[in-house]
Amino acid sequence: MMDMCGFLKSYKRNHYKGMAFIQKKKEREEDGKKKKSAFREWVDAVAFAVVAATIIRWLLLEAFTIPTPSMEGTLLVNDFLFVSKIHYGPRTPKTPLQVPLTHQKIWGTDVPSYLDWLELPSYRLPGLSEVKRDDVVVFNFMNEFQYPTDLKTNYIKRCVGMPNDVIEVRDKQVYVDGKKAKNPEHMQFLYIIDTKQQLSERIVEQYSLERQLAEAGSRPYQVVGQQYRYYLHLEPGVAKKLEALSFVTKVTRRDVQKGRSVSNIFPSAELGWNQDWYGPIKIPAEGMIIQLSKENLIKYGSTIVNFEGLENPELKEGKLFIAGKPVDSYTFTQNYYFMMGDNRDNSLDSRFEGFVPADHVVGKALFIWLSVNNYGGLGDRIRWSRIFSGID
Known part of the structure; x- marks a missing residue:
């Protein structure tokens, strides 16, 4: 009987000790959690915000500012707008080693924001729609070859020509497949x-x-x-x-006369075109086959060499060479678009820079969330009427 009583007393002592140990352990863990510094909490919050903003910026929406008057009066200088990535589908980044929420350079410096040690193929994820005629589109400037495609400077223009369209400008009026195109409401x-x-x-x-x-x-x-x-x-x-x-x-x-050649016109001054009298020229489409005649080499040669991702393409001796071998015909591997600014006489667009490749398309302009008039007085510094207005 005494042994049983001793056993019970010993059991109770050990039980209470065990419970006390567990309780103290819990208290230590809670104290550890409570002792997380304010700085650590701030760092965690910032890290979460950066990750969330990076995902939203890549996948859904990105903020842009209008820096030039090429789209006036549809879009004004210092209009701040949101551009939808999900409409045409977001692209996977070519250079994953990049400072988050930057573009070409780290803010306020000339230091590149990315490392080119690792470059990956870029793919476009499924989107809500394809690019449509008259969409206001943000795209990467084509002829900026020192940067990866997705880090080239962003431009914004209106899509006036689709793949397989025959585009022409006659006395400033755009024609598509021989018919007058719809003009923007606020064209200048x-x-x-x-x-x-x-x-x-x-x-x-x-x-x-x-x-x-x-x-x-x-x-x-x-x-x-x-x-x-x-x-x-x-x-x-x-x-x-x-x-x-x-x-x-x-x-x-102010008009430019028909037949007057402009030196910087796309694809070549040889064709005698200018910004007011342009084309006709067919916009390349994925799967479109062309014979590489002298005229077609003038019209499409630079596009094939620069944007089709070929192995060592060259234009020489009036022929196209791919991997050192001459070719007589070519099949395009992606779609292209013809973009123009609504301010027709003040826009560096496809008439000068060429077709916009599908892999350079960034997204669709959705709406203006802020508009600032740098030349307005104190009372009209903000263009209140433009805030949260859509883009047509």
């Missing part, structure tokens, strides 16, 4: 405005000319005889309103 051209007096502040504000005149310098006009001459990019409707003003003597759209 360059006009020469002759006036008896300088444009007043009221007129400048009424027609939103502040940026153009400010960028033209301290004297934004030429003196021609007794008149003032302004060069302004305007919508045709605005040009007509200015022409009706009593002090305006003449309004002339």
Whole structure:
């Protein structure tokens, strides 16, 4: 009996010791969790935010700013917009060794933001749709060969020509397959405005000319005889309103004559084209076969060499060589698009830079979330009417 009592007392002592040990262990673990420093918590929060933002930026949406007037008056300088990656499908990165949330360089420096030690093939994941005619599209600038495709400078233009379309410009009007294309609602051209007096502040504000005149310098006009001459990019409707003003003597759209060759026109000045009289030229499509005649080499040779991913392509002796062997015909491996700015006389677009390859397409412009007028007064610095407006 005494042995049994001793056993029970010993069991209880050991039991309580064991429970105390477990309780102290739990308290130590909780203390360890509680003792995580504020700095550690801050680092964890920042790391989570960076990872989440990187995934959203790659997969869904990315913020862009309009730096140039090539899409005015549809998009204005310092419009801030969101671009959808999911519409056309996000691309896998070519250079995975990159500082998160950067593009070509680390913020505020000239230091590259990526390492080219490892480059992977880029693939496009499934999207909601294909690129469509009249979409406002962000794409990588084609002729910037020092960067991987997805890190080239971003451009934004309107898609006016699809794969297999025959594109042509006649007297500034775009034609697709011989038919007039739809013009953007706020399309602009360059006009020469002759006036008896300088444009007043009221007129400048009424027609939103502040940026153009400010960028033209301290004297934004030429003196021609007794008149003032302004060069302004305007919508045709605005040009007509200015022409009706009593002090305006003449309004002339600045046109380039048919047959006048421009040296930097795509694909070659040999064709005698310019920005107002361009084409006709067929836009390459995946699977399209062409015979490599002299004319087709002029039209398509640079596109094949630069964007088709071939092994050692060369243009020499009036022929195309692939891996050292001459070829008489060629089958395109991807789709291409023809992009133009809505400000038709102030846009570096496909008329000068060539077809946009499908693998250079970034995404579709969705809506403006902020718009800032650098030349506005304190009260109208923000263009409130443009906030959360869609892009057509």
